[in-house]
Amino acid sequence: MSADRSAAWSAALEAMELEADAVEQMLRHRELLEQAAQKMVFVPPAGIGPLPLELTDRAHLLVQRQLDLARELSIAIAGNRQQARLVNRTRREGSGGGPPPVYHDIRT
Incomplete structure (x- = not known):
């Protein structure tokens, strides 16, 4: 296998590994994401009236x-x-x- 092809594949595999690492991190911290999503539910304040122009x-x-x-x-x-x-x-x-x-x- 040529050095260029080997380097290209190494780079591709490294990119795939980084993506997998990111997904694993998200899965490990799924409960934090879910908690954050629950906190992000917007409820407009009561009694503020219509939007100012x-x-x-x-x-x-x-x-x-x-x-x-x-x-x-x-x-x-x-x-x-x-x-x-x-x-x-x-x-x-x-x-x-x-x-x-x-x-x-x-x-x-």
Whole structure:
């Protein structure tokens, strides 16, 4: 295997390991994330009346920001589910007694 290819694969594997580390950290601290999410539920204060006109632009920007974050979270969740399906499929295919499938470059 050439040194360039080895370096490229090492970098790819390192990136995958870092992603796995990040996911493990999130899973280890899932209860903190859930607690934080519960604290983030916005309840408007009672009796404050309608939004003042001078705050309208700020409120519109905040709504757009929240919509953008919701979209990003949806994308992240979908990606996570896709990765989980891939891992489960790989485990099932590799559970026939042999080693799990691996990438094999057949180019010369």
